[in-house]
Amino acid sequence: MTEIERRLRAAMHAAVDGVAPPADLLQQVRLRRRRHRARGAAVAVVAAGALAVPPVTLALHGRGGPAGGAGAPSTPAPAQRAVPGTVLDACASQIGSPLGRDWRQQSIRVGPFWFIGLRAVNASRYGPSRVALGGMEVAVRNNERAWVTVVGAATRYFRFLVRQSDYTDGVDGHYTMADGEAGVTFIGCPPGQTYNEPAGYTIYGAHFLVVGPPRCVSFGIWTSLRGRAERMTFAVDGARCGRD
Amino acid sequence: MPFEDFVRARSAALFRTAMLLTGQNRSEAEDLLQGALERAYRRWGRICRSGDPERYVRRSLANASTDRWRRLGRRGERHLPADTSGPVTGDHAGEVADRDFLLRALAGLPPRQRAVLVLRYYCDLPEAEIADALGCTPGTVKSQASRGLARLRAISGAEPAVSEKECQR
Numbered sequence: 001m002t003e004i005e006r007r008l009r010a011a012m013h014a015a016v017d018g019v020a021p022p023a024d025l026l027q028q029v030r031l032r033r034r035r036h037r038a039r040g041a042a043v044a045v046v047a048a049g050a051l052a053v054p055p056v057t058l059a060l061h062g063r064g065g066p067a068g069g070a071g072a073p074s075t076p077a078p079a080q081r082a083v084p085g086t087v088l089d090a091c092a093s094q095i096g097s098p099l100g101r102d103w104r105q106q107s108i109r110v111g112p113f114w115f116i117g118l119r120a121v122n123a124s125r126y127g128p129s130r131v132a133l134g135g136m137e138v139a140v141r142n143n144e145r146a147w148v149t150v151v152g153a154a155t156r157y158f159r160f161l162v163r164q165s166d167y168t169d170g171v172d173g174h175y176t177m178a179d180g181e182a183g184v185t186f187i188g189c190p191p192g193q194t195y196n197e198p199a200g201y202t203i204y205g206a207h208f209l210v211v212g213p214p215r216c217v218s219f220g221i222w223t224s225l226r227g228r229a230e231r232m233t234f235a236v237d238g239a240r241c242g243r244d
Numbered sequence: 245m246p247f248e249d250f251v252r253a254r255s256a257a258l259f260r261t262a263m264l265l266t267g268q269n270r271s272e273a274e275d276l277l278q279g280a281l282e283r284a285y286r287r288w289g290r291i292c293r294s295g296d297p298e299r300y301v302r303r304s305l306a307n308a309s310t311d312r313w314r315r316l317g318r319r320g321e322r323h324l325p326a327d328t329s330g331p332v333t334g335d336h337a338g339e340v341a342d343r344d345f346l347l348r349a350l351a352g353l354p355p356r357q358r359a360v361l362v363l364r365y366y367c368d369l370p371e372a373e374i375a376d377a378l379g380c381t382p383g384t385v386k387s388q389a390s391r392g393l394a395r396l397r398a399i400s401g402a403e404p405a406v407s408e409k410e411c412q413r
Binding site (some may be wrong): 002004005008009011012013014015016017019020021022025026029030032033081095177213 | 245248251252255258259260263264268274275277278279281283285286297342343346347350361362365366393396397400
């Protein structure tokens with residue numbers, strides 16, 4: 001063993017030996033499990049609703065809002081419901097994620113959203129799989145209900161992985177397009193129920209899968225307040241993106 | 245073994261690993277471990293039958309840590325402050341400073357390099373098991389460890405050990 005290896009080993013042991021996990025760890029794990037189940041149940045409700053309502057094909061190129069767009073709700077939906085064709089990410093599944101000082105420079109802001117780190121987002125392939133996995137964080141303004149759907153050519157190769165929190169499945173190469181979601185409804189928590197950073201926003205984590213080589217991905221973004229779609233395009237793995 | 249018994253018996257060791265994987269960020273380590281245990285809880289029967297549930301949880305921890313850092317790609321690699329001087333040596337205070345310096349340097353490594361070094365030098369896992377945990381080849385583990393150590397050595401100004409010098413000749 002070299003000197004640096006010996007010092008590193010000693011440093012690591014000295015740093016954490018005696019460090020104890022939180023006393024309520026088991027309780028927190030169970031709570032997390034319940035949240036996971038609750039989210040799964042919400043998704044099941046949405047899926048059942050989607051059978052009765054045509055899949056969301058929001059009129060992203062028009063100026064019509066959700067009330068006029070095909071598949072969009074004709075009346076304001078209850079606060080904690082996902083828009084048909086999307087899955088729900090609500091307050092219980094927010095993540096407390098410390099952001100670096102320069103997070104804004106590396107993020108994209110559209111409407112009530114910050115897509116954190118999306119200016120240079122990568123996806124990793126595991127083994128021979130054509131499916132690459134990546135991750136993003138989405139900050140949505142508190143008390144806002146807004147939703148994101150993948151649009152354009154990207155509908156053929158991009159999906160959100162909101163329900164699949166078990167990353168190991170992806171690493172094992174088990175994901176397919178059918179495992180993902182075409183859209184996510186994000187609900188910002190009431191003020192006072194979020195972590196402090198960034199102020200006024202609720203952060204959610206969302207994995208995604210992308211099939212094939214480096215890609216450009218477009219999102220359509222709807223908000224409950226603005227009532228019209230905005231569109232954004234970003235590159236995965238440094239792809240060069242024009243208009244799709 | 246019931247899941248609860250496993251958590252009581254092994255959570256301390258797993259939490260320490262999580263602490264090192266996250267650069268000693270306690271809240272992130274808690275989040276990381278909770279996530280890994282929740283995933284294990286979901287499929288506990290199968291994991292338990294595999295005979296080595298800790299291996300599954302450690303693998304989940306390691307993968308989630310590198311994923312988490314990729315997701316937070318903006319800080320995939322942190323740099324030590326410019327005014328940081330090298331470690332002091334020669335007495336107990338110097339030893340403590342040296343450890344602190346190394347740990348901060350470790351926290352500044354790219355996530356996969358850090359995970360390799362933690363699994364290798366804290367968990368004492370063989371290369372094959374680290375490769376299995378991180379979903380890569382043993383060769384990648386070896387090269388990542390080598391690069392990580394080289395980086396730490398460069399930052400801390402440590403001299404290579406004699407055996408290493410001989411290998412380079």
